[in-house]
Amino acid sequence: MVVLPRLPRAWAAALSALVLLVVVPTACSVQAGAGHPATWTAAGAPRSPGPTLAPGTGAALLKRDPKASPQARAVYQYLADLEAGARAGKLPGTVIGQHIEAQNELYNPDYGDFKGVKPVGYYYEKAADITGKLPGFVETDLGPGYGQSDWGVGNPRSYSQNKWPSCSPKWQYTDDEVDLLAAVWSGHPRAQDGTYGTSGTQLNCDGSTTTVPDNGGAPAGIVGMSFHEPYPGAPVKSFDEVLCRNSPAATDPKWFSRVVDGTGNPPEHQALMKDLSYVADHLEYFAQHDIPVIFRPYHEMNSAGCDGGFWWSGQKPADYQALWRTMYTYLVQTRGLHNLIFAWTPVSWDGAPGVDPWDYYPGDQYVDLVGVDDYSGSPAHPIGTGEVWTKRYYDGLAAYDKPRILAESFAVPVNSRQPDTLKRTPWTLWTVWGQSLTSGNIHPDAITNSNADVKATYNSPQAITGGSGKYDPSTDWSALHVR
Incomplete structure (x- = not known):
């Protein structure tokens, strides 16, 4: 599903022909309020079947993966068009995203803006509670697990494959994440795959229930997944085992090479492949249900030193590239997952927390989107005297000639301290990290996003959101799926 942006009239006119050919049924029309950017809505009923992809859609993605799915091509082209418009100075819009730490929402009562268990997707729905609009993008984090000794799942699902124990304690969150992403892309309930019946609520193995956050039952945005993988062979699946200082990399300089080098199939490499199979x-569930996923593995690889980074961070660039290639080859070539859009996102490179990332870049043949996890400063105190907030990273990534994303930030982009961020640095995608949407206890320099800031972001003329959170027949997001 591609959610169409609020576009300036001049650029909308130039782009509309391409978009109509790619993803929009003939019943769709462009509407613009007086003095405001154009807003795309679907009109007419019943909805007619939409056209197939126009030739050349997602050409760069097809160059990387000739078997890329039509839905993945459409999403990539959508972001590429936003990037092209930004480079032309047209301010086409930024997709506003929200990261979800489902394991913390479900199992950590101290997490977030109140004490107590939160339903998975709490911070996805929180944006709509504040603004009346859902994020246009949601990313979940399949790893790192929550203190269990091995991988598992909640309810038995197709992806359990008799390989991952089902009904496992503290693993229900992975099922809930999959269901949330499927609901954002496809709508819910989804009786066709046996989940949620007709009520939007399902009974879990442990006697609890899960209700997917309400998006009106209709498609509401694009989706992604990150993977905080505990170090291969870790005896516990938890965030602590993701950190380099707790991994063998901290004491054994040859350990990482054994992880990435499959020669002789050492135990460390076997453990990596088991994690990747999980x-x-x-x-694969998403591929089977025709859902494209922006996949963001092995991020922040340029963290300075082992003390502050993940187990894959601060390694020799060639070894990191080997890790990425191993992951890519397994997912795309061995497993045949052609619904993926790969995002490479170093941490902000200002020396603290990160160093220059360029030598870590895996190569154009393995990457579709480039971005940054920006924790170097705050809107009140941008890094660098006199610098525009996030501009160092926006400009630094320009040479890759790929869509640029702000993959993680504590702050919403439009706020009282930096109201012009999306004009000065029109990222194609801006994702707020987990509980930082409303909770200020994340980092000493992190501000608390006020409700006014969140509203200003979601109501910005440059913001591309996922809708109202309530189904409106005049805005049928499902009409925007590729046929």
């Missing part, structure tokens, strides 16, 4: 089984 994430692949979940991603």
Whole structure:
């Protein structure tokens, strides 16, 4: 599903022909309010079958993966068009995203803006509670697990494959994440795959229930997944085992090479492949249901030193590239997952927390989107005297000639301290990290996003959101799926 943006009239006119050919049924029309950017809505009923992809759609994605799915091509082209418009100075819009830490929402009562268990997707729905609009993008984090000794799942699902124990304690969140992403892309309930029946609520193995956040039952945005993988062979699946200082990399300089080098199939490499098979089984569910996923693995690889980064961070660039290639080859070539859009996102490179990332870049043949996890400063105190907030990273990534994303940030982009961010640095996608949407206890320099800031972001003329959170027949997001 591609959610169409609020576009300036001049650019909308130039782009509308392409978009109509790619993803929009002939019943769709462009409407613009007086003095405001154009807003795309679907009109007419019943909805007629939409056209297939126009030739050349997602050409760069097809160059990387000739078997890329039509839905993945359409999403990539959508972001590529936003990037092209931004480079032309047209301010086409930024998709506003929300990251979800489902394991913390479900199992950590101290997480977030109140004490107590939160339903999975709490911070996805929180944006709509504040603004009346859902994020246009939601990313979940399949790893790292929550203190269990091995991978598992909640209810028995196709991706369990008799390989991952089902009804496992503290693993229900992975099922809930998959269901949330499927609901954002496809709508819910989804009786066709045996989940949620007609009520939007399902009974879990442990006696609890899960209700997918309400998006009106209709498609509401694009979706992604990150993977905080505990170090291969970790005896516990938890965030602590993701950190480099707790991994063998901290004491054994040759350990990482054994992880990425399959020669002789050492135990460390076998453990890596087991982890990758776990994430692949979940991603395969999306491929089977024609859902494209922006996949963002092995991020922040340029963290300075082992103390502050993940186990894959601060390694020799060639070894990191080997890790990425191993992951890519397994997911795309071995497992045949052609619904993926790969995002490479170093951490902000200002020396603290990150160093220059360029030598870590895996190569155009393995990457579709480039971005940054920006934790170097705050809107009140941008890094660098006199610098425009996030501009160092926006400009630094320009040479890759790929859609640029702000993959993680504590702050919403439009706020009282930096009201012009989306004009000065029109990222194609801006994702707010988890509980930082409304909770200020994340980092000493992190501000609390006020409700006014969140509203200003979601109501910005440059913001591309996922809708109202309530189904409106005049805005049928399902009409925007590729046929």
